[in-house]
Every structure is written in C-alpha cells, then in structure tokens.
Amino acid sequence: MNASLSPTMSVLGTSALLFEAPGDTTLATQQRIWALAREAETWPEVREAIPGMNNLMLSFSRPPLTLQALEARLRDAWSAVEPLALRGRVVELPVRYGGDGGPHMKDVIDHTGLGIDEIVERHSAPLYPVYALGSHPGYCYLGGMDARLATPRRKVPVLRIPGGAVSIGGAQTGVSASDGPSGWNTIGCTAMAFFDPTRDPPALLQPGDSIRFRVEQVIR
Amino acid sequence: MIEILSTGALATVQDLGRSGALRWGVGSSGAMDPLALAAGNILLGNDEGAAGIEVPVFPMRLRFGVDGAFALTGADVDARLDERPLLPWTVVRARAGQVLQLGLPRRGGHWPASRAYVCVAGGIGVAPVLGSRSTQMRGAFGGLDGRALRAGDTLPAGGTDPEPPIDGLGLVPPALSLPLQADGLPAMRVLPAAEYHHYTAASRAAFWAEPWKITAQSDRYGYRLDGRPLEALEAIEMRSHGIVPGVIQVPPGGQPIVQMRDAQPSGGYPKLGTVIEADLWRLGQAPVGSRVRFIECDWDAALAALAETRRWLDEARRLVDLQRLQPARQ
Numbered sequence: 001m002n003a004s005l006s007p008t009m010s011v012l013g014t015s016a017l018l019f020e021a022p023g024d025t026t027l028a029t030q031q032r033i034w035a036l037a038r039e040a041e042t043w044p045e046v047r048e049a050i051p052g053m054n055n056l057m058l059s060f061s062r063p064p065l066t067l068q069a070l071e072a073r074l075r076d077a078w079s080a081v082e083p084l085a086l087r088g089r090v091v092e093l094p095v096r097y098g099g100d101g102g103p104h105m106k107d108v109i110d111h112t113g114l115g116i117d118e119i120v121e122r123h124s125a126p127l128y129p130v131y132a133l134g135s136h137p138g139y140c141y142l143g144g145m146d147a148r149l150a151t152p153r154r155k156v157p158v159l160r161i162p163g164g165a166v167s168i169g170g171a172q173t174g175v176s177a178s179d180g181p182s183g184w185n186t187i188g189c190t191a192m193a194f195f196d197p198t199r200d201p202p203a204l205l206q207p208g209d210s211i212r213f214r215v216e217q218v219i220r
Numbered sequence: 221m222i223e224i225l226s227t228g229a230l231a232t233v234q235d236l237g238r239s240g241a242l243r244w245g246v247g248s249s250g251a252m253d254p255l256a257l258a259a260g261n262i263l264l265g266n267d268e269g270a271a272g273i274e275v276p277v278f279p280m281r282l283r284f285g286v287d288g289a290f291a292l293t294g295a296d297v298d299a300r301l302d303e304r305p306l307l308p309w310t311v312v313r314a315r316a317g318q319v320l321q322l323g324l325p326r327r328g329g330h331w332p333a334s335r336a337y338v339c340v341a342g343g344i345g346v347a348p349v350l351g352s353r354s355t356q357m358r359g360a361f362g363g364l365d366g367r368a369l370r371a372g373d374t375l376p377a378g379g380t381d382p383e384p385p386i387d388g389l390g391l392v393p394p395a396l397s398l399p400l401q402a403d404g405l406p407a408m409r410v411l412p413a414a415e416y417h418h419y420t421a422a423s424r425a426a427f428w429a430e431p432w433k434i435t436a437q438s439d440r441y442g443y444r445l446d447g448r449p450l451e452a453l454e455a456i457e458m459r460s461h462g463i464v465p466g467v468i469q470v471p472p473g474g475q476p477i478v479q480m481r482d483a484q485p486s487g488g489y490p491k492l493g494t495v496i497e498a499d500l501w502r503l504g505q506a507p508v509g510s511r512v513r514f515i516e517c518d519w520d521a522a523l524a525a526l527a528e529t530r531r532w533l534d535e536a537r538r539l540v541d542l543q544r545l546q547p548a549r550q
Contacts, residue, residue, distance in 0.1 A: 010414035013494035014522045015464040018414060025459055050242045050462045052486055057462025059242060063523060133245040134462060134486030137359040141460050141486075152457060153488060155472045169488060170457050177245070180358045181441065183471065183489070195244070197349050197361040203244040 009071050014063040019056040029054045030131045031083030039077050051132040086208025093190045099219030101189030111151040122146040124213045130205050138177035138195025138203045145173040157183035164189045221285030224373040228277025233344050233363035235271040238352035247485040249354035252504030255394050256294035260339030262536045263291045263311050264385045270343030271353035275336045280322045284314040288378045289341040289385040295333035298323030310390035331395035334507040341385050345376035386543050402513035408499040409517040413491035423450040431511040440482040449474025456490040463487045466495035498525035
C-alpha cells in the first residue's frame with residue numbers, strides 16, 4: 001500500500017512516470033485508476049497509460065522537458081475522476097492444487113499457519129476482478145485475495161515456472177500465461193490460453209473481467 | 221535470403237522494440253544495443269528500426285542467398301567473409317553463396333562489448349507481430365517464430381533497394397565517440413527511483429562508489445549484479461506496478477537485478493533507480509564477468525543524454541547521405 005495520504009509520483013528513467021494511489025489496495029481505487037488511465041492516454045506525452053495494482057504507469061511517447069506540469073495535471077485529474085465501474089465476463093479456471101504443480105504450497109502453509117484444505121478453500125472462494133494486465137503477455141493481476149493467504153515474494157526468484165501456474169505473491173494472486181521466471185509462490189496449476197498474438201485484441205481478459213478458481217483436485 | 225549455418229545460443233531477430241502493447245502485458249524486447257542496430261541500418265540506408273540479427277554467443281556462420289550489402293556493428297568480432305577479414309561498423313557487399321563467419325570478440329579490443337549485430341540492406345523481413353519484428357521469447361512470437369535462431373533456419377532478407385548502400389562506408393562506434401567511464405570502468409547514468417530513500421545511506425553511497433560485476437546469471441531478461449548487498453531501512457513489500465528496461469530492482473537478498481529488454485513490463489520488487497534509456501546500450505554490451513559503475517544523474521541530464529544519442533544518429537545519417545551525393549563513390 002501507499003502509506004502516505006496523497007498519491008506519490010516518481011520516474012522510471014526517462015521512459016515513464018509512475019503514479020501510486022494512496023491507501024489500501026481496493027477495487028474502488030482501481031476503478032478510479034482505470035478512469036485516470038482513460039484520460040491520461042489522450043495526453044500528448046503519453047504513449048500508453050498502464051494500470052497496475054492501484055497504480056498507473058504513463059509510458060512516454062516523448063519525455064516532457066519538465067515534470068512539474070505533467071505531475072500537476074495528473075494530480076488534478078486524480079482528484080476529479082469518478083470510479084469507472086467496468087463489468088466484463090467471468091472466466092472459470094479448474095485448478096489442481098498442490099503436488100508437482102504447486103511446488104511452493106508448503107511455503108504458504110508454513111508462512112500462514114493454515115492447512116492445505118483451508119488454503120484451497122480460501123483461495124477458490126472469491127470472484128477475482130482483473131485489475132490490470134502486466135508481467136507477461138496476457139497475464140492478469142487479480143484483486144480480492146483473502147488476506148490470510150498473503151505470503152511474501154520469494155527471496156530468490158525461481159528461474160522458470162510453467163504457464164498455468166497459480167501463485168501467491170505478497171497479498172496478490174495470479175495465473176502465469178506462459179513459461180518464465182517468477183518471484184511468487186506457486187500453489188497449483190490450470191490449463192488456459194490467455195494470449196494469442198494473431199487475435200485482436202490478443203489478450204483473452206482485460207480489466208473489468210473476473211476469474212473464479214474451481215477446485216479440480218487437491219494433491220497432498 | 222540468409223541461411224544460418226551454425227550458431228551459438230540466443231541469437232535472435234530484433235528491431236528497436238515493440239511499443240504500444242504494454243496494455244496486454246507485452247514488453248518491448250528489441251536490441252540490447254539499439255544504437256548499434258540503428259547505426260548499422262543507417263549505414264545501409266535502411267530505416268533505423270529495420271530488423272537485424274543480434275548475436276551474443278560466438279562463433280556464428282551464415283550464408284547469403286542473394287547478392288546484397290550488410291554491416292556488422294556492436295562488438296568488434298573476428299569477422300570474415302569467405303575467409304576475407306572484415307572491418308566492423310562498415311558496409312560490405314556480399315555475393316550469393318558467400319559465408320559470413322563471426323568469431324570471438326577481439327581480446328584487448330578497443331572497447332569491451334559482447335553483442336554483435338548483423339544488419340542487412342532492406343532489413344530482416346520476418347512478419348511484424350503487434351507492430352514489431354523483435355523476438356518475444358516469453359509467449360514465443362515475433363522475430364523467427366518467437367525463438368532463438370538454429371542451424372538450418374532461413375530468414376527473409378533484403379528487398380528492393382532504390383539507393384544502393386555505399387561499399388566501404390563506415391562509422392566510428394559510439395563506444396569511442398560517446399565514451400562514459402568512472403575510474404576506468406564503463407559507466408551508466410541512473411535516475412533514482414521511488415524506493416531510493418528506503419535504502420541505508422551506506423548502501424546508497426556504495427551503489428554509486430563501488431563497481432558492480434555482471435554475473436553469469438545475466439541475460440536479455442535481466443542482469444544480476446554482484447557487489448555489496450544493499451540494505452533497506454525496513455522490509456518493503458510492494459504492489460505490482462509497471463516497470464521499464466533499466467529499472468534496478470532489489471530483491472530481499474540485496475543483490476540488484478537490472479531489468480533488460482526482455483524484462484517483464486511490471487514487477488513488485490523495490491526499485492533503487494533506473495539506468496537511463498540513453499545508456500542502456502552501454503549496459504547491453506557489458507560482457508558477463510565485467511564490472512561497471514553507476515553515475516547518479518537528474519532529469520535534465522538524462523534528457524540531455526537522450527538528445528546526445530539522437531544527435532549521434534542524426535549525424536551518422538547526415539554523413540551517409542553526404543557520401544551518396546558524391547558520384548565517384550557509386
């Protein structure tokens with residue numbers, strides 16, 4: 001969370017500006033981030049406005065000569081935006097929890113003090129709104145994970161976890177859309193095609209859609 | 221048409237990167253040394269953003285299927301065309317059937333570099349995907365089937381070429397004309413990022429003052445650096461947010477990772493700073509095992525650096541165009 005009471009802004013080199021909304025991570029804040037993204041994308045300096053988890057990255061088409069005017073404009077826009085209540089599809093994903101497909105389930109058990117059945121129940125209960133896309137093609141950042149499941153990102157990122165890996169990183173959960181490195185704790189796996197570069201749009205899901213995890217199997 | 225006869229790992233088709241697809245979680249990819257690729261294209265009369273072959277591991281051999289011009293930029297390697305030694309950063313004419321061999325980067329060379337670029341007149345003609353010909357490894361699309369090149373691969377290359385490139389035309393590489401060093405080591409400028417002040421004063425001072433080694437666990441996704449572990453003032457657990465190539469993340473172990481061209485476009489580790497866009501090519505050429513230094517800079521200096529690389533490319537284009545006007549050279 002952003003512990004200050006007002007949004008914070010910082011630069012990512014000369015390539016982008018990062019805007020962090022204050023307070024706890026909530027859907028209401030994310031809906032305002034979506035609205036802010038829509039507006040910022042019309043600005044001449046901005047190539048893309050990319051929502052994250054209650055934050056927004058403005059990637060520059062051309063970096064501004066000075067930052068003050070852009071930051072002021074962003075602050076004003078944030079004060080003025082209304083939440084954009086996007087309502088999309090619900091996609092259900094069957095998950096095999098634990099076993100070889102969930103190599104870090106034990107780390108989540110150890111950190112949370114919960115048993116595997118309670119972890120599976122708490123993880124599969126909510127309807128998870130898609131807050132943002134990022135990380136890798138088609139990957140969805142989800143909101144709404146039960147806070148009791150929160151487990152810190154791994155001290156050393158794992159070099160390769162497979163596509164379909166269902167993982168917990170800090171207070172968030174998500175599903176990998178393809179093979180690659182990850183610092184999250186993988187508790188299960190699912191089969192799904194999240195991204196096809198030949199389609200328009202290429203990503204299956206977008207902000208405003210939701211995911212539900214269905215328990216297919218629990219491997220102890 | 222170009223046929224790959226033999227290659228080391230991780231040679232890929234790259235252009236200057238894929239932009240506009242962050243909204244779907246697609247990062248930029250693109251050349252680790254974009255200045256070298258752009259310069260090679262300029263020498264050949266291509267658009268700066270034409271696709272070339274990035275070669276990080278040597279030797280590599282390829283055969284030209286048709287007559288055409290090419291240029292090797294980036295690392296100064298022991299290169300030969302049918303056994304004839306070649307100058308780097310220079311336009312060379314190839315005839316159909318000739319074999320280009322890239323050997324190891326020259327030891328004790330003029331500048332430490334690790335990646336070579338094979339640029340061809342007309343560019344490598346693979347189909348663009350989401351607006352770019354760069355290889356997107358994670359997800360396997362773009363470039364040649366979204367993967368590294370293998371022996372036996374053929375690449376469409378060249379095309380109609382209304383302005384034939386000028387044989388023998390060359391450029392002084394930017395490592396020589398735009399040097400940047402600190403205490404004799406290659407250096408990159410860094411803009412502090414949001415979590416910069418979350419680190420102890422001693423860690424921050426060490427970050428700027430001490431050399432960092434590029435470990436063997438470094439590649440197009442990220443460069444893992446070895447040096448004094450960076451200590452945060454307290455544990456930082458962050459929310460996932462957008463990042464760009466150059467962002468220097470610090471996982472809990474304290475050893476920084478610089479996100480490079482194939483990095484995820486978002487992450488959740490704390491960020492100490494970002495290697496500025498204008499200096500990413502320097503880091504992209506730093507060989508595994510070499511050491512680098514970081515130089516703190518501010519917004520104005522970072523923009524000035526961008527302008528300097530833009531001027532360098534514009535000047536290269538001007539030189540090439542001036543040569544065209546001299547009829548004796550054609």
